[in-house]
Structures are given as C-alpha cells and as structure tokens.
Amino acid sequence: MSDKTVLxxxxxxxIYAVDEMDDVELKQVETPWGKPSGPVVTGTLAGVRVLFLPRHGPGHAIPPSEVxxxxxxxALKILGATDVISVSACGSFREELSPGTFVIVDQFIDRTHARAKSFFGTGLVAHVSIARPVCPKLADALEAGCRELEIPVVRGGTYLAMEGPQFSSKAESHLYRSWGCDVIGMTNMPEAKLAREAELPYASVAMVTDYDCWRDDIADVEVTNVLEILQQNSQKGRALIKSVAPKLGPDRTPSPLGIETCLDFALITPPDARDPAMVEKLKAIAGRVLG
Known part of the structure; x- marks a missing residue:
C-alpha cells in the first residue's frame, strides 16, 4: 500500500463529476471482471491524487442491479487507490433524518440478491470480516467536511441495501424500520464488501432525498420529488468531496482497523490447491498476498 493518499x-x-481538480485525465481501465461503469477521472485536489468514478456511468445509464x-x-485498485469514499442518494426511515441530511453510515444490511458479491470463488476461497465495514478515519474526514460546510449531518446509521430498481412497498418500509435501519439505498452493497476484499478502506455518505413510503401523512416517494432534492444534495456532495481531500492529506495514515492487511488471514484454500487461473485473475486486487 502506498504511503501517499490516492483517494x-x-x-x-x-454526483457525476468532481469540481476544480488539477491535472485532469480520463483513464479507460480493463479489469479481469470486465469494464467499470465508465472512464475513471484522475486528477489532484489540494495536492491529493483523486480517482473519480460515476457509479451509474455517463448519463446515468446503468441501473443499480447492472452496475x-x-x-x-x-479499476480503482488497479489505478492505485488507497481509500474509497462512496457518495449516494438514499431514503430515510427516521423522522429526524429529513431530506437534505447527510448520513455517514457505519453498518449495512444486504438485501440484494442478483449481484456478484465477491472477487473470490471456486479455485480460491476467502472469507473477510465486515463486522466493521466502514473505516473510521474516512468517516471522521467526512463528518468534519460536512460540519465545515454546514451540511446537516448525522454520524452513524444502518443502511439497508435493496435490489431495486423499484422503490419499497409500504410493508417493506415498515419491516426495515422495525429492524432498526436508518436509511435505504440500492448501491452500497456489494460495493462495501468488495472494497474490503480488495483491502481498501471504505466509507459512505448517504444523502437523504425522501422518507421512503412509511409515513402516511406525506406523498409516497416519486422520482420527480427525489430529483428536486437530489439536485440540491449534489451541489453539497461535490463540495464535500473537495473538502475531504485536504483533510486526509497527501501523506497517508493507515486505517485504524488494519483493513490494508485483512487478507492475511482470509484465504482459506491452501496454495497447492489453488486454481492458477484464479490466482492470476485475483492478483489485480490481491496481489499483495498472492505474489
């Protein structure tokens, strides 16, 4: 892992772009798992190297289940990323988490079912822990950035990842509230799991656009309503990205969770039983432990 921050x-x-980056380039990346959502925008912010990837591709053409x-x-790992921050829209299950609030989530419940959720598989098995899926160092920087920009922010919360692309039924919304979930979205899983397998510290800021559909006193969530709040949130989200880079700084501090070495004890298949083709493929994200 580099001793310099690559964010x-x-x-x-x-959130389809980052404002005011220097030395901007577009990088087309091919990975052993195919192409990412689009070209990666590289550049620098406050002396920190930044890699930006729009999750849904140029023009928001890719739905959540097909990302x-x-x-x-x-792609981020191949380009040298040392840390990953997700910025995404979400619905709220809590009265106090009103539209416009940013939630720095710290837990996830994965209710997706149609997505590939691991880099590993037949020929090389690994089990990483995601008991603590969010890096507190990154969460600290996000919280500080929000407070500096006077963005309403809540530190901590459980994100329910649903398959989509449809919004929830009322029954689902009430169920997830009863589970103690705070926000709902369609994209942070398996993203957070994969970041951990790639030994990349990860944090997510969920930008509330609506109250899902659990409240009876307001209209059910509709795209037209979401888009209005989304536009307001996106301006704040881009400002937050700019503010986080200098808080982390160009000289990198390791994650307090030791995420950068989490594969040391995660590989289950012994070396002599590993599929050579699988090993070669996995070097793109696990080269540190695979040689």
Missing part, C-alpha cells in the same frame, strides 16, 4: 470517489445519483461493482472496485 477513490464513487459518485452516485446526482459492475467488481470492475468498479478493481
């Missing part, structure tokens, strides 16, 4: 940003709905999450994380 990967994955932009969700409404190539493995290729996205692999």
């Amino acid at each position: 990967g940003f994955i932009g969700g709905s409404g 190539n999450y493995r290729a996205n994380i692999a």
Whole structure:
C-alpha cells in the first residue's frame, strides 16, 4: 500500500463529476471482471491524487442491479487507490433524518440478491470480516467536511441495501424500520464488501432525498420529488468531496482497523490447491498476498 493518499470517489445519483481538480485525465481501465461503469477521472485536489468514478456511468445509464461493482472496485485498485469514499442518494426511515441530511453510515444490511458479491470463488476461497465495514478515519474526514460546510449531518446509521430498481412497498418500509435501519439505498452493497476484499478502506455518505413510503401523512416517494432534492444534495456532495481531500492529506495514515492487511488471514484454500487461473485473475486486487 502506498504511503501517499490516492483517494477513490464513487459518485452516485446526482454526483457525476468532481469540481476544480488539477491535472485532469480520463483513464479507460480493463479489469479481469470486465469494464467499470465508465472512464475513471484522475486528477489532484489540494495536492491529493483523486480517482473519480460515476457509479451509474455517463448519463446515468446503468441501473443499480447492472452496475459492475467488481470492475468498479478493481479499476480503482488497479489505478492505485488507497481509500474509497462512496457518495449516494438514499431514503430515510427516521423522522429526524429529513431530506437534505447527510448520513455517514457505519453498518449495512444486504438485501440484494442478483449481484456478484465477491472477487473470490471456486479455485480460491476467502472469507473477510465486515463486522466493521466502514473505516473510521474516512468517516471522521467526512463528518468534519460536512460540519465545515454546514451540511446537516448525522454520524452513524444502518443502511439497508435493496435490489431495486423499484422503490419499497409500504410493508417493506415498515419491516426495515422495525429492524432498526436508518436509511435505504440500492448501491452500497456489494460495493462495501468488495472494497474490503480488495483491502481498501471504505466509507459512505448517504444523502437523504425522501422518507421512503412509511409515513402516511406525506406523498409516497416519486422520482420527480427525489430529483428536486437530489439536485440540491449534489451541489453539497461535490463540495464535500473537495473538502475531504485536504483533510486526509497527501501523506497517508493507515486505517485504524488494519483493513490494508485483512487478507492475511482470509484465504482459506491452501496454495497447492489453488486454481492458477484464479490466482492470476485475483492478483489485480490481491496481489499483495498472492505474489
């Protein structure tokens, strides 16, 4: 892992660019898992190298279930990312998490079912822990950035990842509230799991656009309503990206969770039983432990 910060940003709905980067280039990346959502925009912010990837591709053409999450994380890893921050839209399950609030989530419940969720598989098996899926160092920087910009922010919360692309039924919305979930979205899983497998510290800021559909006193969530709040949130989200880079700084501090070495004890298949083709493929994200 580099001793210099290379900050990967994955932009969700409404976040399609980073403002005011220097030395901007577009990088086309091919990974062993195919192409990412689009070209990666590289540049510098406050002396920090930045990699930006719009999750849904140019023009928001890729729905949540068809995003190539493995290729996205692999592309950032191949380009040298040391840390990954996700910025995404979400619905709220809590009265106090009103539209316009940014939630720096710290837990996830994965209810997706149609997505490839691991880089590993037959020929080389690994089990990483995601008990603590979010890096506190990155969460600290996000919280500080929000407070500096006077963005309403809540630190901590559980993100329910649904398959989509449809919004919830009322029954689902009430169920997820009863589970203690705080926000709902369609994209942070398996993204967070894959970042951990790639030994990349990850954090997510979820930008609330609506109250999902659990409240009876307001209209159910509609795209037209979401888009209005989304536009307001996107301006704040781009400002937050700019503010986070200098807070992390060009000289990198490792994650307090030791995420950069989490594969040391995660590989289950012994070396003599590993599929050579699988090993070669996985070097793109696990080369540190595979040689």
